[in-house]
Amino acid sequence: MERQPLVEMRSIYKAFGGVHALEDVTVDLYAGEVVGLVGHNGAGKSTLIKILSGVYGADSGRIFIDGQEVTIRNPRDARGHGIETIYQNLALADNLDAPANIFLGREIMRGISLNEDAMEAESRKVLNRLRISVPSLRESVLNLSGGQRQAVAIGRAIYFNARILIMDEPTAALGPQEARQVGELIKQLKGQGLGIFLISHDIHDVFDHADRISVLKTGRLVGTVRTAEVTKDDVLTMIIAGTLPGKTQGNAAVAGG
Amino acid sequence: MSVETTAPRQTPAEAPPPARFGRVNVFQRFAAWAGFDTRLMGMVAALAVIWVGFHLQTGLFLTPRNLWNLMVQSSVVGVMVGGMVLVIVARQIDLSVGSVLGFVGMVMAFMQVQVFPLEVWWNPLATILIGLSLGALIGAFHGYVVAYLEVPSFIVTLGSLLAFRGGAWLVTSGRTMAPLDTTYQIFGGGINGSIGATWSWVGGLAAIVILVWYFVSSRARRRKYGFTVRPLWGEFLVIAINVGFVAGFVQLMNSYPFPGTTVPRGLPVPVLMMLGLGILMSTVLRSTRFWRYVFAIGGNPEAARFSGIPTRRITLVVFVIMGVLAAIAGIIATARLNAGTNSAGELAELSVIAAAVIGGTSLSGGVGSIPGAMIGAVLMESLRNGMVLMDLPSALQNVVQGAVLVLAVWLDVVYQRYRRR
Structure with missing residues (x-):
């Protein structure tokens, strides 16, 4: 990949109180690529993506999108740069219906009124594009299955032409069949040229989908490897011991520390 | 209302709700198809049972005179309950509404009687503007402390419950302010406080025209x-039910004459205010971004924040609306009594919260409806009215009202559990 990266996060630092959540972490992501972020609980995966999605500000470090340095102060800024996040807890308002969730914060208006019909019609289009059927769009998402809810969350991201998708444990709450569906969605979105950060506990999940894997341990980047060039055991060693296998990628960041 | 997509559902395990409504499926489907809210229908049924029960006990309940009075009595709570729905939907509570009503009412009565000359045209206007601004200010204060200083609303408004009741006393050191301006008294629904038969029908017809236009235009849009x-006949049936309800209500309000005459009073002004505010909130306000955001905050505050919704500002506005509505209720209460007293609105917070909860507002946030809450207000007032007709002592009335509040919340808990399985 000699092209310019879609996203580059350089030397990100973040501390909560006295605890260093992230120290000198550098990751990048290309268009049409899935990068897996793995590590134990508290390794800093979620903090890292929350900085990219505007939930937290970094203490220091720089973020580049298409080679241009950007400042992301809040979720709105992130969305402005085409960054969409699908959170682990789905971040859906259970009491609202699918269109309300898909358009939350970016409603289609008719004067001062919400244009509910237009949002319903657009929602149906985007869910059809994901090949996921939701029986009733006017029902609160509380009554939808896990897979359907995930589709609503993804639909919400792609409707606004996200270029960078952050998926935090997208299959954690799903049954095997629904997890497969989400896997299909990831392939589909990748094929459409999106860059995807995939965060997962499940090493098999990451191996199935990711082109490259960045491993974090206690707030530091252990390294970034090409999925095709390593084994699951190599990655597990990185996660647990924090040491690189022999064959790291040439342009990968060096182990922190 | 439901829109079926063509693809089949994936597995039986994830087939959505119908199964859980097994026993009442046909009824549920009919209600959904007709656009009726089953919970709302249940409440109307409960109201009917209460009304008939009291009528059988007293023989006085279902008379035009009593129902006319019942509507006027309901207006104080009915005006405030819409605001309480928003407050509770946004996962907050406001325990201070009764005291704010009392305080603002007292300030208005004081300005009207002691500061401004009585019976000049600008007196009621000026006092009302002062009252509404004061209500907004108090609401903004509550909202600011809750949203920005992050003090739980339960505590903030519990403090205000005490403080503003004291404030109401301090305005005049406990003296009652009376009599009030004649024009101002219109808002109380007294002898000059209703609009007569002709204007009632004009208003009723206007409401009918708007209703029909609403059904026709929303059908056209869904078509588009x-x-x-x-089906067309179903549409006609739904329109007919709605039109019949409006016409019946106007006819009822026109059946109660002035004392010693056959001249009908027509719609009382406070009832018009209650209905006007209720309709405004459940149509215009309901279709705004603001409304959607209040519900989103109630459903999942984190999701709302991640979606870039200014949650603090929205919470602040919710409390401002509540404050203004408490002030309007203060106008009605003082005008009706033709006096400002420091005890006005005592325990009103209880009726308002109970009305909202009975009307389907969930204390866990995110769920609530204005029409439901308005019916809840009429239901609470029906209990009080009926118990007065039965000559029950007020101590016993309080016991019943307190019990009804707890019962309503318990039913909501059961309902929520049932919904989530």
Whole structure:
């Protein structure tokens, strides 16, 4: 990949109180690529993506999108740069219906009124594009299955032409069949040229989908490897011991520390 | 209303709700198809049972005179309950509404009687503007402390419950302010406080025209987007029920004459205010971004924040609306009594919260409806009215009202558990 990266996060630092959540972490992501972020609980995966999605500000470090340095102060800024996040807890308002969730914060208006019909019609289009059927769009998402809810969350991201998708444990709450569906969605979105950060506990999940894997341990980047060039055991060693296998990628960041 | 997509559902395990409504499926489907809210229908049924029960006990309940009075009595709580729905939906509570009503009412009565000359045209206007601003200010204060200083609303408004009741006393050191301006008294629904038969019918017809226009235009819009619509006869049936309800209500309000005459009073002004505010909130306000955001905050505050919704500002506005509505209720209460007293609105917070909860507002946030809450207000007031007709002592009335509040919340808990399985 000699092209310019879609996203580059350089030397990100973040501390909560006295605890260093992230120290000198550098990751990048290309268009049409899935990068897996793995590590134990508290390794800093979620903090890292929350900085990219505007939930937290970094203490220091720089973020580049298409080679241009950007400042992301809040979720709105992130969305402005085409960054969409699908959170682990789905971040859906259970009491609202699918269109309300898909358009939350970016409603289609008719004067001062919400244009509910237009949002319903657009929602149906985007869910059809994901090949996921939701029986009733006017029902609160509380009554939808896990897979359907995930589709609503993804639909919400792609409707606004996200270029960078952050998926935090997208299959954690799903049954095997629904997890497969989400896997299909990831392939589909990748094929459409999106860059995807995939965060997962499940090493098999990451191996199935990711082109490259960045491993974090206690707030530091252990390294970034090409999925095709390593084994699951190599990655597990990185996660647990924090040491690189022999064959790291040439342009990968060096182990922190 | 439901829109079926073509693809089949994946597995039986994830087939959505119908199964859980097994026993009442046909009824549920009919209600959904007709656009009726089953919970709302249940409440109307409960109201009917209460009314008939009291009538059988007293023989006085279902008379035009009593129902006319019942509507006027309901207006104080009915005006405030819409605001309480928003407050509770946004996962907050406001325990201070009764005291704010009392305080603002007292300030208005004081300005009207002691500061401004009585019976000049600008007196009621000026006092009302002062009252509404004061209500907004108090609401903004509550909202600011809750949203920005992050003090739980339960505590903030519990403090205000005490403080503003004291404030109401301090305005005049406990003296009652009376009599009030004649024009101002219109808002109380007294002898000059209703609009007469002709204007009542004009208003009723206007409401009917708007209703029909609403049904026709929303059908046309759904057509345009290719959504399913009801069969034509069903549409007519739904319109007929709504029109019949409006016409029946106007006729009822026109059946109570002035004392010693056959001249009908027509719609009382406070009832018009209650209905006007209720309709405004459940149509115009309901279709705004603001409304959607209040519900989103109630459903999942984190999701709301991640979606870039200014949650603090929205919470602040919710409390401002509540404060203004408490002030309007203060106008009605003082005008009706023709006096400002420091005890006005005592325990009103209880009725308002109970009305909202009975009307389907969930204390866990995110769920609530204005029409439901308005019916809840009428229901609470029906209990009080009926118990007065039965000559029950007020101590016993309080016991019943307190019990009804707890019962309503318990039913809500059961309902929520049932919904989530």
